[in-house]
Amino acid sequence: MMSIKALLAKPFAKYIYNSVQKWAKNPIETQEKVFQSLISEARNTVFGKDHNFEKINTFLDFVKQVPVRDYEDLKPYVLKVVEGEENVLWKGKPLYFAKTSGTTSGAKYIPITKESMPTHIEAARNAILLYINETGNSSFVDGKMIFLQGSPILEKKNGIHLGRLSGIVAHFVPKYLQKNRLPSWETNCIEDWETKVDAIVEETLPENMTIISGIPSWVQMYFEKLVQKTEKPVGDLFKNFNLFIYGGVNFEPYRAKFEKLIGRKVDSIELYPASEGFFAYQDKQSEKGMLLQLNSGIFYEFIKADEFYSEGPKRITIKDVELDVNYVMIISTTAGLWAYNIGDTVAFTSLQPYRVIVTGRIKHFISAFGEHVIGKEVEQAMKEATAHTNIRISEFTVAPHINPESGLPYHEWFVEFENEPEDFQLFISKLDHSLQQQNSYYFDLIEGKVLQPLKITVIQKDGFQNYMKSIGKLGGQNKIPRLSNDRKIANALYDLKVSK
Template sequence: MINFIKKKIALIWAKKHVKATAKFKNNAVEDQHQLLLSLVKTAEKTLFGRERNFEEIKTIQDYQTHVQIADYEELKPYIEKVKKGQRNILWTETPEYFAKTSGTTSGSKYIPISKEGMPYQLAAAQSAIFHYISQKNNSDFVAGKMIFLQGSPELEEINGIKTGRLSGIVAHHIPNYLQKNRLPSEKTNLIDDWETKVDEIVKETERQNMTLISGIPPWLIMYFEKLIERNGKKITELFPNLQLVITGGVNFEPYREKMNELLGKPVDTIQTFPASEGFFAFQDDYTKEGLLLLTNHGIFYEFVPLDTYGKPDAQRLTLKDVELHKDYALILTTNSGLWAYSIGDVVRFISKDPYRIVVSGRTKHFTSAFGEHVIAFEVEEAMKATVEKFPAQITEFHLAPQVNPAEGLPYHEWFIEFEKEPADMEAFRINLDEEMRRRNTYYDDLIAGNILKPLVIGKLKKNAFHEYAKSEGKLGGQNKIPRLANDRKIGDFLEKLKS
């Protein structure tokens, strides 16, 4: 009886919520305009606002004139002041949290989350679920057990500001009505070692009525494989009432085939687009491609055509100016004090009524097929340190992920053309992997957690990169081959040129 009432209430809430969201879907352009002016007005007396004469800003064009696009390094001096306890710097109040992330040239990033910003992170996740319930006209899963694979909720403090990974922060805000259904236990969630943690999660959940499972795709795959190994059953055999899988963090498509294989039969899937900087979009129709852009959640969006991104005269477009099926660098202004912030993601609109996007890439070459956010600086420094130690000489190299190997765990493959090979190639490989783990904490977590195996070296014959450049019509001093990729387009070509 209790479960019947719970499902009925969830369905009523969902229908009511989706009906209420029609307004923001229809008024996105005007809402965005008013939001920006409100954010600017609120922050007029902050250090950042005073330096840029916020009191003079009356239009979007004024804002774009006064506030230039910035990345983390450019906002870092202000964030350092906040970390030291100074107030009224980027936003009127001290942040409630710092979401600590990896991936810059100077170590970890500390992304402020204000008291105003935190509720939107939670509301977006809730909205995604409500849209699914309303469309499906079925809320059966709320009566079962739900699991959210996430980082440790243990937080440290920096001058009174609680600091940790976003997933750990969010864990402290799960509504009470979900707590009884939520797994794993707090004791298991606090385990630092990821492989140990997943083993305990498997033990806690394998006999439960799991109906909703959420997490980053590679983490889900690891969890599913361990369940199958222990029980000898596909996931939908083990959890016959499993109704919904929610993913985020990385593009789900490369994992879809593997996921379906482990599940045993199709399960409804919702893709989301959360980040430490905000929760931007979710799949409001689970049967169709595209994520609904959240235009009334405390974030003002600008879009720079990717082919002009980084140029002094690059246009900064708002929603009313974007075109379908064109790539844009995503720029954010948030109610947590990020101003014209370039997050590094590239999006493409596939609908303008309402505004729906797909995440089409990154503004810079990168490798993040498993959520590791490896950047060029990290791989170049790791290679430099390893080459100097052995010694060896490198002509060129390229890193590509192998998401679906023929056997074993996924891995990073480094295609290397040596001018002078190291005397001990295996020792060179091990050292290179260790150098990468030191520089990127997410990569280290993935290796330590047995989600990835240590890197593999693909040794190339002489002039391999020359042949690739020639094949692409990119011979010449100004044409650089990307050191990093998030796919195997270059890697598949180089595969044919191994020595």
């Protein structure tokens, strides 16, 4: 028999579906309202005055006054906010800073304001409600739900709380979900990831788990520990578990492994949250892509990825985007980010309504586990590991190894040496240490035993040249990507490795 809670979820889901349809069916008008509201609200901020917001009436005015910036470019303004100044990027002070790993200068502080915070919560809630409306399945609201996330313990800086986004969001779980939610507050506060997962296994085993949510690599670790402890598939342990919610990385490489661990297929909902905003969520099980959140205080611009580094690339709004084109996504938000490049590339899978998939980063990267390692970091690690030695490198590239035959996943470095290290273990240790020092996410994953330290596969002399030749890209401007987020290059290089 269905509970009152499960019964009430259906009309509420229908109501939310209808309200989402109102803006989704009027996308241009919705975005214009968001744009005008943002400019109006921020006119008297330091940023607004510096960029002549009082003269901005149209998107073209905005393009003339406000250049595209990444975090480094916006940093002088952010530092004023961090130091406690008011009305800098947005009116007043932010409620929180989401602290993230910076790519070039340590930690990044992304402001979250009283206007932007609710949009994070609403988007996550609406993703579940639209699933209920589409499938009619609401029985899971009576079971236990787990959200694998960072510690909710927050620091304070000049009166403003700061922490990882998932830890901040933990403070805003709606009251009607509090009793259903796991893990407990105490378990959620455990810093060491392996200890935390062990505690979560103990807490969840006796429960009726119906929703499990988190980054796939972390959830996989949790599932593996459940199976290891009980020698049963997850689907047998949790007979009513039918919905997996994920975001942060591409799920496809994990899907087959998940089905094996669960013992059956389960529905999934993809989310696209970030510290800078909650951009999209999967609104239909049958459609590819996620519904772009056009009514959440975020104004979107797009630049074709292949034009991004050219002189004065064209900035467009949603009304001019095309299907299946790789765009760099630029945002302006109620948190005070203006023409801000988050570094992601997206492609539209639908224009009625506007749905996107995340295609990667504008720069090469590895983020199979949410670590966002970039080319600069692996190059710096190699530079430091070979400094003051006679080790010489001809070429290298890095790829994630998600499902090794044994042990934890790791980063695999394919290296062609001109002069090999005498002590391979010391060389690997230096490489890994340097990468951990540069990238706090990678450090957390190694410390938390989600990843094991990197491994090196030695490539034979001229191996990289032979690979480039085999794909018709030898010479000219063609370069081996320093890193990639899949195994395409890695698998091809296996034929060229040195047998040891």
